Amino acid sequence: MDIKVYMHSVGLAARESSRVLARAGSVIKNNALLAIADAVNDDRAELLVANAMDMDNGRIKGLDAALMDRLELNEERIDSMIEGLHQVAQLQDPVGEITDMGYRPSGIKLGQMRVPLGVVGIIYESRPNVTIDAASLCLKSGNAAILRGGSEAINSNRAIATCISQGLEAVGLPKTAVQVVNTTDRDAVGELITMTDHVDVIVPRGGKSLIERISADARVPVIKHLDGNCHVYIDDRADLKKAVAIADNAKTHRYGVCNAMESLLIADSVAAKVLPELNKIYTEKGVEMRGCEKARTYLDSILTATEEDWAEEYLAPILSIKIVAGIDEAIEHINYYSSQHTESIVTEDFNRGRRFIAEVDSSSVMINASTRFADGFEYGLGAEIGISTDKIHARGPVGLEGLTSQKWVVFGDGQIRQ
C-alpha cells in the first residue's frame, strides 16, 4: 500500500464526511455516541482479545511496566470508555450558537456562528482509550476525525474502530466520520500533518518530544500542549496558612500531572516562617527539595538547584525552591522560566494580585488557589481534548469549543453597499 495514496484517500473521505457532520443536529450526534457505547459494550470480548494481542506483542518487545499499564484494557477501563461516551452525549453542543447578533448601520444583521473546524487529526501514544475519547469529542463538536494511535496499540485501536463504525452506521452517519489510521507505518504521520487540504488542525497527545517533533514538521496548524512547569509564588503579604496548604496541594496532590507545581517562589521576608513548615510536609511525603543559595540558608539539608532545575518539569516528587525579593522578581522569574501553563500567587494584597494576573503570561493565572485546578473538568468544560500552551486559537484547557471556529453570518433584506 502506498502510504501517501492511502492517507490522501483517508483525508478526502474525512473532508466529505465533515460536511455531513457539520449539518448533523445534536440529536443524531448524541445518538451516534450512545450507539458507539452500545457497540463497545457488546464487543467487550473482542476488545479484550485484541488488547491481549497488543499486550503479548508488548511483552515480546520488552515494553516497560508503565507503558504496559497504559496499553492495557480491562473490564473497568471498558466501563469508563462507555461512561465517557455517555458523558459527552450529555454535554451541550457548541455548534450553531450565534453570538453578538445585532444590526449594523447599513441595515444588515450581523452575528457570529459557532461551526466545527472540519477535520481534526489526533496523534497519540499507547493508551487505547484515547481512541474513544478523541472520537467522541470530535463527533460531538461536528468534526470528522482521523486518529493515529501508537503502533503498540494497533489491534486494540482496530477493534475500537469497528465499534465506532457500527455506532455511526446505526444512526446513518458516514463510517468515515471517524477513521483510525490502519497502518503502523511512521510515514502516515508525516502525511497526516502536512495534508493541509484535508486536515484543519492536529492535536498531538503525548510527551513533549512527540509534540515537538510533530510541531516541527507540521504544515497543518497544531494545538500544542508542551510541558507544565508551574509556579506558586508566596508573597510577603500572603495568608501563610493558605500559602502552606496551596504549596502542599499544588506539589503533592498528584506528581505526574502537568498542572502540578514544579517550582516554588517565596518572598524573602516570609521564608523563615513558611519554609520550615513546608520542609516538614515535603520531607514526610518524600518530596526532594532543591533550593537556591538563599533557600539553603534557611534549610541547609536540601540540595542546591542548578540552572536546569528552574526550567524543569519534574512530573515527580521533586521541587525547586527560590527565595525572591518580592513580586517583581517573582514575575520576572516566572515569565523567563515558565512553560506558560499555570501559575498562582498567594497574597492578601489586592494590587499585587491584580499585577500578577495582568503581567504573568501563562494560560492560567491564579490568586490564592492551587495550580491543580487548571483542567477542563474543574473549569467546567465537561471534557478536555488537551491543555494548550499556545496563544493562538485555544489557550489552556481545550474542550469542545476549542474544536470549533466562528463564522460571520449576515442576514439582510436586499442590502447593497453604498
Next chain:
Amino acid sequence: MDIKVYMHSVGLAARESSRVLARAGSVIKNNALLAIADAVNDDRAELLVANAMDMDNGRIKGLDAALMDRLELNEERIDSMIEGLHQVAQLQDPVGEITDMGYRPSGIKLGQMRVPLGVVGIIYESRPNVTIDAASLCLKSGNAAILRGGSEAINSNRAIATCISQGLEAVGLPKTAVQVVNTTDRDAVGELITMTDHVDVIVPRGGKSLIERISADARVPVIKHLDGNCHVYIDDRADLKKAVAIADNAKTHRYGVCNAMESLLIADSVAAKVLPELNKIYTEKGVEMRGCEKARTYLDSILTATEEDWAEEYLAPILSIKIVAGIDEAIEHINYYSSQHTESIVTEDFNRGRRFIAEVDSSSVMINASTRFADGFEYGLGAEIGISTDKIHARGPVGLEGLTSQKWVVFGDGQIRQ
C-alpha cells in the same frame, strides 16, 4: 551585519517591550497613538523627501504604474495616516476584559481575560501607510510589532519609523515596542517567520503568492488572507429585484477588492428571467461574462467558462456564471471552488437560507445581502488588520480582538484540590 544576529536582537527587544505593553493601560497607549500622529504631522516634509527617494528609485527600477501609485505618499495620504491614528485611539481597548466570570463547585471563581498575543510580525508590500496602520493596531492591542515592509519603500518606512519612535518616547513607552526592520535583505523575512521564541504570530499583507510563500516556510503561526473567490447564489425562490441589485452591487461596486463577487450561480428555473436583466447591467458597465454551457443557452453572446474560471479571483470586471439545478448544487459548487471568504444566497425561503448558512463553509455567509459588506468597518470592528481565510484563531475580518488571546483567571480564597 549578520542578518540572523540582527533579527534575533530585534526579536528579543520586541519580546521585552511586549511585557511593558501588556501592562500599559489604555490611556498611555492612546496617548502614544496621538503623539505618533503629532510626530507624523510635524515631519511631513521629511516624510515627503524620504518618499521622493523611494519614488525616484522606483522609476529607475521601472516599477509599474500601479506599484508606483501604491508607493506614493502625498499630503492627502499623510492626512489619512494621521486620521487613522486618531481613529484607533478612539477604539475600545480589548485588553483586560474578563468574560464568563463565575463560581465553580470547588469555590474558585473562574473567568477568561483578554490579553495581547505578545509580538506580532507584519510583512507587507509597497504601501508605506501600512506601516502606520499596522503599528497602531498592534500598539492599541498591547502587542509589540516587528514591521517588514517592501524594499521599494524602505526610505519612507524609515522616516515613518522615526515618527513612531518619537511618539513612543514622548509617553515613556519603549522605542522597541514598534520596530521597522532596517534592512532590505530578504533573509530577514526568513528569520522573522521562524523565530518562534520571539514572535507569536505573523500577519502577511499582500498578494496571494507572498502569503503562500510565507505560509510555506513559517514556523510561527500565520494569520492568512489568501484569495477571495466570492459567490452569490440566486435561488429560485429569490426576490428577483433584490437578486439583480445584489448581483450588480457585489460585482460592480468595486472590482479590485477581495469581497467582490467573482462567480454568480443562478437556479435554472429563474435564469431566463434574471439573466437578460443582469446581462444589460454588466454589458453597460463593461463586465466580461463567462458562462457554463447552460448559461450560454440563455446568453449566447458570452464566452465559455473553463474549469479555471470557477476557481479564479479575477479582481477585475470579469464574472463567471453557472446555472445550477438548485441549492444542493449551489452549495456543492461553492464548497468545492470557493476560497472560503464570503458567499451570499438570495432567497425568500427560510429553510434554504438556514441551510446555506449552516452548510457553506466560508468565513462570512450571507442571506440577501451583497458580499461587499464583508469587511472590518462594515462589521463594526473599527479597524482591520486583514481578512482571515483560516479557520484557526481568527476567521473573516480581523480587528483588534484578533490580535489578542484569552487566558484563564482564577480567584480563590485558599482553595486546594480535593
